[in-house]
Amino acid sequence: MSETTPLQIGAEGVDVDAIVRELRERVAERRARGEYDEATVARAERFNLANLKDDAQFLERYLTCLRQAVQVDIDDFEIVERRARLAPLLKRLKRGIWCLLRFYTYRLWSQQNQINGMLLAATEIIATRDQERLDRIEARLSEIEARLDAAGKSS
Amino acid sequence: MNTAPHDTARRQLPRIAFVAPRLAVDGAVGGAETLLFNLAQLARDAGCDVTFLTTCARDHHTWENLLPPGETRHEGVRVIRFPVNTDRDIETFLRIQEAICTGTAVSDADEELWLANSVNSRALEEHLRTNTAAYDRIVTGPYLFGLTVAAAAVAPERTLLVPCLHDEPFARVRRIARLFRGVRGCIFNTEPERALAVRLFGEALTAPGRPAGIVGFALPPFDCDPAGAARLGLTAPYILYCGRREPLKGTPLLVDYWAAFRRITGRDVKLVLTGSGTAEVPEGMRRHLIDLGFVGESEKHDIMAGAVAFCHPSVNESLGIVLLESWLAGRPVLVHDRGVVLREQTRRARGGLWFRDYPEFQECLNLLLDQPELAAALGAGGREFTLREYAPAAVQARLLEALR
Secondary structure, three states, X not given: OOOOOOOOEEOOEEOHHHHHHHHHHHHHHHHHOOOOOHHHHHHHOOOOHHHHOOOOOHHHHHHHHHHHHOOXXXXXXXXXXXXXXXXXXXXXXXXXXXXXXXXXXXXXXXXXXXXXXXXXXXXXXXXXXXXHHHHHHHHHHHHHHHHHHHHHHHO | OOOOOOHHHHOOOOEEEEEOOOOOOOOOOOHHHHHHHHHHHHHXXXXXXXXXXXXXXXXXXXXXXXXXXXXXXXXXXXEEEEOOOOOOOHHHHHHHHHHHHHOOOOOHHHHHHHHHOOXXXXXXXXXXXXXXXXXXXXXXXXOOOHHHHHHHHHOHHHEEEOOOOOOOXXXXXXXXHXXXXXXXXXXXXXXXXXXXXXXHHOHHHHOOOOOOOEXXXXXXXXXXXXXXXHHOOOXXXXXXXXXXXOHHHOHHHHHHHHHHHXXXXXXXXXXXXXXXXXXXXOOOOHHHEEEEEOOOHHHHHHHHHHOOEEEEOOOOOOOOHHHHHHHHOOOOEEEEOOOHHHHHHHHHHOOEEEEOOHHHHHHHHHHHHHOHHHXXXXXXXXXXXXXXHOOHHHHHHHHXXXXX
16 A cells, blocks of 8 residues: 555645545455455454444455354464473473364364354355345336336326 | 633623533543533633532542542632432442443333432532522533533523533433433534534524534643653554543454554554553563553653554544644544544544554554655644644634633
8 A cells, every 4th residue: 555655745734535545445456356364354353343334345244254264273283382491391291282182172173163164154145145135126126116207207 | 821811801701610520630530521621721711700510529430429528729720529429229220221222212210210320419419509690601511421411400591511422322312312402502522523413402403593512622732752752662663542441442443453463464563552441462462562551641742742643443432632632742643434523533634544444454554654754744734733723712712602
């Protein structure tokens, strides 16, 4: 953004409306290119949902966030230890605990992933159906309005 | 503030009682109370006979009567303190408040019960009733306190309400609508606040002859030094928030956005907080969030002057006093698009940017960090706006017009 947005200072000061407009266009472009880490963004929006819910694109954005966050990572991970002096011992201990817990963890999280996936699918189906229903109603409404207009003109 | 009028004008000036739930003795009160005392000082400076009526409470959670009742002087203004009623039924108050907040239907009787068990002072009401003739005007606020409703009921034809109105469930209580419609007039902080009041309570609020002016908060310019922030150890770039930390003020949102900004962009930007309350800090971010707690005014202004931007993500404000201070310190602001009052203030001042969601916040902050000259120009725009609109003489003139 900063490379492309010129400094716009006129006689009355900075044109802030123009800057915000350009910022929003840039966000839309970057979003379309998938440049934002939507899972991190989704987490950052937890206190903003009440402000976003009236936004026309809210559901679409929310579903994008859900799609990116739905799969919990259950792969093995590198075990680290910051306390250098005891690191070898503590690392071995942590690896041992992880080996014991891995079976239960995989079982729990794979089930959780299955539930998450089903919930996402259900939400998407409901959203698609609602949108289709709304489209049909709007088309019908336009048709009725056109007929009423035509009837009004002929009388 | 050298804003005293000529003697001829002084003779026509009214005797005024300002009524507020609290009065700061150490600067630790809400914005509405600070605003009312600011207006009282301006009226006093104009030559009005001013009395500030308030309670003995200091804490807005307990409302305990910690200060002595009776007459005193505070910064040259005559102040009379009265005890808060101690027989409040908090349970009933909270039960009805919960219903109002969730949009459940509440009866007229329950609305009255809610206000009766809000913060009230029978002693203060009695003083107003027995001294009605001593005051030409009663200026009271903010709108959602039982004390304000009771004070307005004593002599509504002489009462001016300073509502500090937000778009919130309490503004839809029928008794509150009657308060707005029943008083002589209102003193608003901003145009969006007045527009909200008209939308909620009707066009009659701004009918000809009825006071409905926008007055605001008088803020004289101050000296500040960005190097002062460095002396406090703030050497890395930082964004700033000053005030109470609570969900209604949007501070949890700010902390989350800032933490996401650090993670996603990898830029070393600190978050500096001053004021009261707690903030939940995301894992691994504690050493980058600098909590200074309460700081003195001059220190606060230095910290403002050293910030990349002042960020105020609240969507429920009737005036952003800290925004004005940040502009006087020459720095831009970042506000939430849904906070109509703060956004419109920012737009009019050409003093900052606004965001709807995290990606927009990220782009705004990146822009201010990458283009310091733009940030400085926004800060200068805000300063010029504040000096023009919120200079004590300008605010005093608007206040005297409303008091006529």
